[in-house]
Amino acid sequence: MKEITIKLTIDEANMVLESLGQMPFDKIYTLVQKIQEQAAKQLNNGQSEEEA
Numbered sequence: 001m002k003e004i005t006i007k008l009t010i011d012e013a014n015m016v017l018e019s020l021g022q023m024p025f026d027k028i029y030t031l032v033q034k035i036q037e038q039a040a041k042q043l044n045n046g047q048s049e050e051e052a
Contacts (some may be wrong), residue, residue: 013039 017035020028
């Protein structure tokens with residue numbers, strides 16, 4: 001499956017996650033997990049670069 005990249009602020013990403021939280025868990029849990037994993041990776045990489 002093709003993938004796309006979407007750039008959002010942290011607040012916007014949280015709004016998307018909050019909106020997804022209103023949907024049935026069994027339909028969205030993998031999407032929420034994917035968003036959280038990618039965000040954590042990017043935020044952790046950003047912190048490492050700032051500390052260097």
